[in-house]
Amino acid sequence: xxxxxxxxxxxxxxxxxxxxxxxxxxxxxxxxxxxxxxxxxxxxxxxxxxxxxxxxxxxxxxxxxxxxxxxxxxxxxxxxxxxxxxxxxxxxxxxxxxxxxxxxxxxxxxxxxxxxxxxxxxxxxxxxxxxxxxxxxxxxxxxxxxxxxxxxxxxxxxxxxxxxxxxxxxxxxxxxxxxxxxxxxxxxxxxxxxxxxxxxxxxxxxxxxxxxxxxxxxxxxxxxxxxxxxxxxxxxxxxxxxxxxxxxxxxxxx
Numbered sequence: 333x334x335x336x337x338x339x340x341x342x343x344x345x346x347x348x349x350x351x352x353x354x355x356x357x358x359x360x361x362x363x364x365x366x367x368x369x370x371x372x373x374x375x376x377x378x379x380x381x382x383x384x385x386x387x388x389x390x391x392x393x394x395x396x397x398x399x400x401x402x403x404x405x406x407x408x409x410x411x412x413x414x415x416x417x418x419x420x421x422x423x424x425x426x427x428x429x430x431x432x433x434x435x436x437x438x439x440x441x442x443x444x445x446x447x448x449x450x451x452x453x454x455x456x457x458x459x460x461x462x463x464x465x466x467x468x469x470x471x472x473x474x475x476x477x478x479x480x481x482x483x484x485x486x487x488x489x490x491x492x493x494x495x496x497x498x499x500x501x502x503x504x505x506x507x508x509x510x511x512x513x514x515x516x517x518x519x520x521x522x523x524x525x526x527x528x529x530x531x532x533x534x535x536x537x538x539x540x541x542x543x544x545x546x547x548x549x550x551x552x553x554x555x556x557x558x559x560x561x562x563x564x565x566x567x568x569x570x571x572x573x574x575x576x577x578x579x580x581x582x583x584x585x586x
Contacts, residue, residue, distance in 0.1 A: 368433055370426055370560050371580030374408045382422055383411065389421040389561060398564050403576075405441075411577040413461070413564035421464070421563030428557040430467075434543030434585050438463055439578030441535045442502050442526075448569040449504030451522055454515045456504075460573040463500040463580070464561035465542065467554050496520070496550055500540060502575075503527040511549065521549035535578065541585075557582075 376383050380401050390397055396418035403412045411422065442460040450456025496519050503510070503524045510527075514520035523545060525538055546554040564575045 364432070366584050368428060368582040369579065370424060370582055371438070371562075371577070373402065373411050373577065374579050376402045376409050378402050378404055378409060386422045386424045389423040389563070391419060394419045394567055396567070405576060408578065411562065413562070413573070413575045413577070415564045415566040415573045417566055417570045419563070419565035419567040421561045423559055423561040425559045426557065428582055430543045430546065430554045430557050432584060433582040434541050435539060435583040436463070436465070436542045436580070437537070437539045437583060438580040439535055439537050440502065441533065441576040443533055443574040444572070445502070445504040445529060445532070446566070446569045446571045446573070448571065451501065451503050451506045451510065451512060451524065452515065455568050457515050458565045458567065458569045458571070459501045459503065460564055461502040461575040461577065462563050464497060464563055465557060466497045466559045467546065468556045468558040496546070498523060498542065498545055498549060500525045500538065
């Protein structure tokens with residue numbers, strides 16, 4: 333499951349996804365509310381600091397970083413991402429039962445798509461906006477061969493990478509509804525939620541059944557969610573992008 337040709341930013345995101353924040357999330361889970369506000373950006377003040385509970389996600393081998401800031405857009409504060417041949421993200425480590433909270437909802441807006449973006453090619457593996465969700469490693473679900481690979485990654489990074497991850501992406505050309513493994517690793521499955529220029533510069537609200545998407549992607553029940561990230565990247569295509577991210581929620585099914 334852990335391939336040797338993992339792109340550095342993909343591997344770092346996978347590793348970061350397993351970092352635990354049980355102290356921060358335990359009270360949320362104990363109360364079992366109907367909605368978990370994982371990214372309540374609208375409650376933040378404008379400024380350059382990351383939103384509460386979120387941390388910068390940067391990659392040692394990628395010198396140029398996407399910039400993220402909290403800005404006012406209309407009546408609400410959102411995260412603005414600006415990328416110029418760069419890559420980095422914002423991540424939050426959180427423990428969520430995807431069976432109890434199967435619905436993920438978010439808002440986003442992009443100013444442009446890429447000439448050379450292509451979900452089917454490594455050199456096109458950039459997206460003006462993406463929501464990255466990781467699922468915790470579970471040793472009982474992998475073969476002895478794959479366990480050895482996970483142990484190797486743990487020795488290198490100090491923690492296990494997740495069992496798998498889902499990316500919800502705004503693609504440049506691929507049709508909405510496309511589902512395919514990431515070109516660097518089949519641990520990550522890409523879902524094209526929006527594509528092309530039709531909705532540029534307009535806020536779009538998305539809602540997905542993450543639980544069902546995981547089963548569709550990997551053919552098995554998901555392990556607990558271990559992290560959520562947002563990322564706007566342009567390092568493969570060497571293009572530019574501006575995107576905005578609104579609140580991110582996990583909800584119980586109705």
